[in-house]
Amino acid sequence: MFEKLGEILRKVTDKVANAIFLDKDLVDSIIKDLQRALIEADVNIMLVKQLSDKIRKIAVDERIKGIEKKEHILKILHDELENILGEYKQLKIKREKNQQNRIMLLGLYGSGKTTTIAKLGNYFAKRGQKVALVGLDTHRPAAPEQLKQLAEEHKISYFIDLFEKNPAKVWKKVKDKLKDYNLILIDTAGRHTLDKVLIAEIKALEKEIKPTEIILVIPADIGQAAKKQAQEFKEVTDISGVIITRMDSTAKGGGALTACAETKAPVYFIATGEKINDLEEFNPKSFLARLLGRGDLEALLEKIRSVTDEKSQKKIQTKISEGKLSLEDVIEQVKSMNSLGGFDKIKSMIPGFSKIKEKIPESVLENQETRISKWEHIIKSMTQHEKENPEILEKQTSRIQRIAKGAGVPTSEVRSLLKQYRLLNDMVKSGGNLEMSQGLSQKQLQKFARKFGKKLRF
Ligand SMILES: Nc1nc2c(ncn2[C@@H]2O[C@H](COP(=O)(O)OP(=O)(O)OP(=O)(O)O)[C@@H](O)[C@H]2O)c(=O)[nH]1
Ligand SMILES: [Mg+2]
Numbered sequence: 001m002f003e004k005l006g007e008i009l010r011k012v013t014d015k016v017a018n019a020i021f022l023d024k025d026l027v028d029s030i031i032k033d034l035q036r037a038l039i040e041a042d043v044n045i046m047l048v049k050q051l052s053d054k055i056r057k058i059a060v061d062e063r064i065k066g067i068e069k070k071e072h073i074l075k076i077l078h079d080e081l082e083n084i085l086g087e088y089k090q091l092k093i094k095r096e097k098n099q100q101n102r103i104m105l106l107g108l109y110g111s112g113k114t115t116t117i118a119k120l121g122n123y124f125a126k127r128g129q130k131v132a133l134v135g136l137d138t139h140r141p142a143a144p145e146q147l148k149q150l151a152e153e154h155k156i157s158y159f160i161d162l163f164e165k166n167p168a169k170v171w172k173k174v175k176d177k178l179k180d181y182n183l184i185l186i187d188t189a190g191r192h193t194l195d196k197v198l199i200a201e202i203k204a205l206e207k208e209i210k211p212t213e214i215i216l217v218i219p220a221d222i223g224q225a226a227k228k229q230a231q232e233f234k235e236v237t238d239i240s241g242v243i244i245t246r247m248d249s250t251a252k253g254g255g256a257l258t259a260c261a262e263t264k265a266p267v268y269f270i271a272t273g274e275k276i277n278d279l280e281e282f283n284p285k286s287f288l289a290r291l292l293g294r295g296d297l298e299a300l301l302e303k304i305r306s307v308t309d310e311k312s313q314k315k316i317q318t319k320i321s322e323g324k325l326s327l328e329d330v331i332e333q334v335k336s337m338n339s340l341g342g343f344d345k346i347k348s349m350i351p352g353f354s355k356i357k358e359k360i361p362e363s364v365l366e367n368q369e370t371r372i373s374k375w376e377h378i379i380k381s382m383t384q385h386e387k388e389n390p391e392i393l394e395k396q397t398s399r400i401q402r403i404a405k406g407a408g409v410p411t412s413e414v415r416s417l418l419k420q421y422r423l424l425n426d427m428v429k430s431g432g433n434l435e436m437s438q439g440l441s442q443k444q445l446q447k448f449a450r451k452f453g454k455k456l457r458f
Pocket of ligand 2 (some may be wrong): 188190
């Protein structure tokens with residue numbers, strides 16, 4: 001139901017974790033992805049804006065640097081998402097003696113009340129509660145029959161009255177029969193709108209039943225409109241929580257969920273299908289963890305630490321600012337890019353590169369591993385002085401031949417490595433300067449694109 005949102009959130013967190021340079025371009029692209037995904041899930045645009053503003057604020061804060069900045073961004077992202085999903089509140093069933101839990105479900109026409117009553121009955125019966133369903137929808141003729149069928153199918157006790165048209169009277173008739181049950185789930189009638197008749201009926205039932213919980217059932221497909229609906233119901237009665245149904249059949253679930261959080265109506269459960277077991281307790285923390293594909297914030301932060309070895313990052317940064325990388329450094333960079341998901345990642349790591357992604361040919365990404373292992377052999381055949389100053393090799397055919405022989409590769413391979421070194425050194429050097437100068441100019445970008453398009457053949 002939230003596959004796409006989850007996919008994008010994971011992509012965004014990966015981008016943050018894997019970034020070597022966390023510059024304006026990268027932050028912009030992350031925020032754009034996030035916004036698009038959240039708005040697609042129907043999250044209120046104001047909430048989306050708040051979230052983006054907070055991330056941007058951290059991102060441009062000059063006082064926070066490197067890994068710390070990444071941690072801050074991920075923490076903000078995590079906390080804000082958790083925030084907009086609302087507080088966790090469990091639907092507690094009290095078990096004290098003589099304590100009867102009476103849970104009344106309300107909602108507009110077709111919101112899923114009757115189906116949810118059966119699901120809840122089944123859910124709590126399995127957890128050892130003595131459950132009885134009571135049908136107080138006396139308006140729709142087929143309603144008691146629907147409840148009966150569901151109850152019988154799942155072997156749950158039920159009480160209905162096929163003739164009485166006043167729901168409060170039905171309650172009076174059945175309440176004495178409910179003594180042996182500790183959890184009473186009460187189905188009520190729906191209406192097209194929360195009109196006076198419905199309000200009067202709810203009030204009368206509330207007075208008669210004295211429910212321990214009044215739960216509003218909202219279908220996810222109304223999206224953000226859930227806010228208005230929850231507010232209206234809250235005004236006329238003591239809604240203690242919400243159940244959102246039809247999460248499976250709409251892209252607007254994010255809107256319904258976050259709208260309920262805005263009204264401070266805790267979402268107890270979400271329903272994700274028509275079957276009896278398609279009901280799950282809603283816990284914002286674990287819901288978010290699932291979306292992000294990770295256990296919790298700590299696990300998320302761990303990801304950054306695992307891909308960002310701070311020391312080696314610092315070393316590279318220094319070398320970049322000095323404009324000098326050794327061949328081994330370059331190999332290290334390429335290898336780490338590879339382990340982080342391919343050379344493709346260069347685009348998101350180096351400022352400005354995201355803009356030209358379509359111009360870097362896919363062939364660049366091929367056969368890297370074989371190439372890298374050859375390169376490692378080549379480097380092993382070099383002297384320390386050669387490794388640190390590879391430019392001295394450029395015109396020294398005899399040295400190149402010696403190295404090629406030692407590594408068991410043709411001389412063309414050694415030359416190709418030297419060429420890549422030059423290119424990458426150039427690129428990383430420009431990237432290093434860029435961090436300070438906020439991105440490449442269009443001209444520089446085109447130059448890089450041409451260079452990489454033509455020359456970077458792995
Ligand atoms: N896909 C999907 N369908 C659901 C879900 N919950 C309920 N439905 C379907 O929605 C329709 C209406 O459900 P009901 O339980 O009858 O809704 P209600 O609120 O009792 O309706 P009224 O009593 O007429 O007001 C039925 O066809 C259900 O099968 C859900 O989580 N997912
Ligand atoms: Mg119904």
